[in-house]
Amino acid sequence: MDERTPQPPGHNEFRVRRRIALAGGALTLVVYLAVPALTAFTTLFDGHLGPVGLGYVAAAFAILFPLGGAYAYGRWANRREGAP
Amino acid sequence: MNVLAVVVVIGIVAITLGLTSFAARRNRSTDDHYIAGRRVSGWQNGLALAGDQLSAASFLGITGAVALSGFEGMYLALGIPVAYLLVLLVIAEPLRNLGRFTLADAVGARFDGRLLRGVLAVASLILSVVYMLIQFVGAGLLAQLLLGLDFTVAVLLIGALMTVYTFLGGMVGTTYIQVFKAVLLLATVLVMLGIVMSRTGWNPVGPMIEAERRFGGEVVVPRHDDTTAGLNNLSLNLGVALGIMGLPHVMIRFLTVRDARAARHSAQFAMWLFALFFLTLPVFGYAALNEVGRERILADNPGGNLAAARLAEIIGGNLLFAIVVGVVMATILAVLAGLSIASSGAVAHDLYNVAMREGKVSRRRQFVVGRVAGVAISVVAILLALGARSLNVAFLANVAFAIAASTTMPVLLLTIYWRGFNRVGATWGLVGGLVVSLGLVLIGPDVLGEDHLFPLSVPALVSVPAGFLCAWLGSLVGRNRPAARGIPYDDLVARAFPRRRSTGDSEEVMA
Numbered sequence: 001m002d003e004r005t006p007q008p009p010g011h012n013e014f015r016v017r018r019r020i021a022l023a024g025g026a027l028t029l030v031v032y033l034a035v036p037a038l039t040a041f042t043t044l045f046d047g048h049l050g051p052v053g054l055g056y057v058a059a060a061f062a063i064l065f066p067l068g069g070a071y072a073y074g075r076w077a078n079r080r081e082g083a084p
Numbered sequence: 085m086n087v088l089a090v091v092v093v094i095g096i097v098a099i100t101l102g103l104t105s106f107a108a109r110r111n112r113s114t115d116d117h118y119i120a121g122r123r124v125s126g127w128q129n130g131l132a133l134a135g136d137q138l139s140a141a142s143f144l145g146i147t148g149a150v151a152l153s154g155f156e157g158m159y160l161a162l163g164i165p166v167a168y169l170l171v172l173l174v175i176a177e178p179l180r181n182l183g184r185f186t187l188a189d190a191v192g193a194r195f196d197g198r199l200l201r202g203v204l205a206v207a208s209l210i211l212s213v214v215y216m217l218i219q220f221v222g223a224g225l226l227a228q229l230l231l232g233l234d235f236t237v238a239v240l241l242i243g244a245l246m247t248v249y250t251f252l253g254g255m256v257g258t259t260y261i262q263v264f265k266a267v268l269l270l271a272t273v274l275v276m277l278g279i280v281m282s283r284t285g286w287n288p289v290g291p292m293i294e295a296e297r298r299f300g301g302e303v304v305v306p307r308h309d310d311t312t313a314g315l316n317n318l319s320l321n322l323g324v325a326l327g328i329m330g331l332p333h334v335m336i337r338f339l340t341v342r343d344a345r346a347a348r349h350s351a352q353f354a355m356w357l358f359a360l361f362f363l364t365l366p367v368f369g370y371a372a373l374n375e376v377g378r379e380r381i382l383a384d385n386p387g388g389n390l391a392a393a394r395l396a397e398i399i400g401g402n403l404l405f406a407i408v409v410g411v412v413m414a415t416i417l418a419v420l421a422g423l424s425i426a427s428s429g430a431v432a433h434d435l436y437n438v439a440m441r442e443g444k445v446s447r448r449r450q451f452v453v454g455r456v457a458g459v460a461i462s463v464v465a466i467l468l469a470l471g472a473r474s475l476n477v478a479f480l481a482n483v484a485f486a487i488a489a490s491t492t493m494p495v496l497l498l499t500i501y502w503r504g505f506n507r508v509g510a511t512w513g514l515v516g517g518l519v520v521s522l523g524l525v526l527i528g529p530d531v532l533g534e535d536h537l538f539p540l541s542v543p544a545l546v547s548v549p550a551g552f553l554c555a556w557l558g559s560l561v562g563r564n565r566p567a568a569r570g571i572p573y574d575d576l577v578a579r580a581f582p583r584r585r586s587t588g589d590s591e592e593v594m595a
Contacts, residue, residue, distance in 0.1 A: 017581055018501055021174045028173065029325060032166040036159055036321045039306040040314030046305050051293045053304035055155045056366065062162045063359050066169035070352045073173055077348055 148388025150369025516554025
């Protein structure tokens with residue numbers, strides 16, 4: 001096989017990759033959609049945390065938690081590739 | 085006419101034309117024209133993604149919506165960061181490895197077939213033209229309101245600029261303009277945030293606290309009195325979160341980077357910019373409510389679209405107002421340039437080369453056809469915008485997300501991750517998702533008004549499952565057709581997820 005030809009990933013490697021994509025994606029979507037669902041249909045986020053409305057705290061969480069997920073995924077993917 | 089605002093807009097346009105002229109020297113081949121020769125670095129692509137995504141509609145629309153509707157406006161600001169996490173987890177790397185010039189190339193890597201390629205091209209074209217229409221109508225109205233220009237003149241001028249950018253500069257020029265615009269927009273947002281904070285004791289949530297004190301708790305608390313509105317917000321957020329993965333003009337940005345690591349880095353970098361931007365907008369919304377006042381905002385525009393510009397005028401005088409107007413125009417031009425590249429690629433590469441000429445067209449000819457297609461699409465979009473002048477097209481932005489989430493997204497996802505998927509499923513998924521999403525919009529409240537047959541403005545809650553269902557049903561129907569299976573799934577996986585090891589500047593395949 002030519003040196004530049006992509007090698008197929010190992011069976012387990014692809015399973016891990018697919019699990020991260022699909023299970024991780026589904027979990028991300030569920031956590032995210034919980035914010036508009038709970039703010040719109042329950043009174044859970046009607047109060048305040050200090051001077052800030054809890055709805056905005058939940059909204060900030062919906063905007064910021066993807067950054068944590070992206071950081072964790074980036075580290076995992078870089079390690080998988082053997083990069084620093 | 086605000087002379088200073090006109091001067092600032094002319095200055096910004098002159099800079100973008102200079103960038104296009106510089107880029108034109110590097111736009112020599114088909115690869116350069118559609119994917120910037122795959123030379124774009126991670127941080128450049130991250131800024132360009134921000135340039136594509138941080139639209140005038142977000143800046144003006146969300147600020148105005150929070151000012152007029154309180155927390156209800158915040159629902160518009162939630163979806164983009166999570167959408168890019170999904171892009172990162174699910175699609176960015178395989179798309180970058182499978183795609184050539186367009187989104188359809190990734191599906192074409194598994195399934196041949198002119199019908200499928202043609203349908204993909206048409207879906208990409210519909211999405212791009214819908215987006216263009218929104219940008220043109222919005223730009224025309226804003227130019228009319230902010231600069232005193234005639235609507236028709238503004239649309240023609242902006243259309244001509246968009247054509248020049250993409251005809252001469254291609255994806256290289258578009259990338260430069262998007263990076264420039266992203267830096268300009270974020271710098272303006274930071275300056276405005278600094279001034280707003282300085283007026284509320286350097287407390288970033290000061291405007292929110294002041295608004296609650298002056299106008300009551302209802303301006304910061306979510307509303308629960310309308311189930312349909314709640315479902316619509318949920319549907320909107322589902323459409324945005326999943327729709328980005330199917331938007332051609334956004335996803336082709338991942339084809340411009342040199343490797344998978346750069347694709348990941350660009351998405352991560354863009355997400356930080358999105359978080360900064362979308363967390364800032366509610367602060368501007370409440371600051372506008374406090375400083376400009378509800379009556380003035382409504383008098384300017386019933387949708388609140390000038391709240392951000394008026395806030396800039398009050399806190400920073402005519403200079404900041406002029407800068408905001410210039411940035412908004414640059415924003416619209418950058419988004420239009422990206423749309424033009426994506427749609428001309430769909431016509432020249434997918435429709436003309438693959439669907440009509442069975443892939444026998446030379447790259448040189450594709451390059452020429454792509455440029456001509458770009459001009460033709462611009463003309464069509466301009467004519468549509470001139471006809472849609474009096475229509476309220478703002479709802480189309482969320483509809484475009486829902487269409488992408490129901491058509492191209494399921495097909496891309498299943499192409500990459502489902503062994504049992506086949507060409508019939510891909511075609512059924514595209515056509516079914518398109519018919520259901522467009523059909524629900526046509527019988528929904530934005531088109532039929534009070535007589536609507538479907539209660540939601542954004543149909544994603546129904547149309548996304550429908551798109552997946554059609555793709556699954558089609559795959560069942562086509563499972564006994566050998567010609568519909570495409571290349572062996574293991575071969576596709578090898579291309580989409582090659583075992584690679586980074587060696588600094590480039591990647592090499594592991595032996």
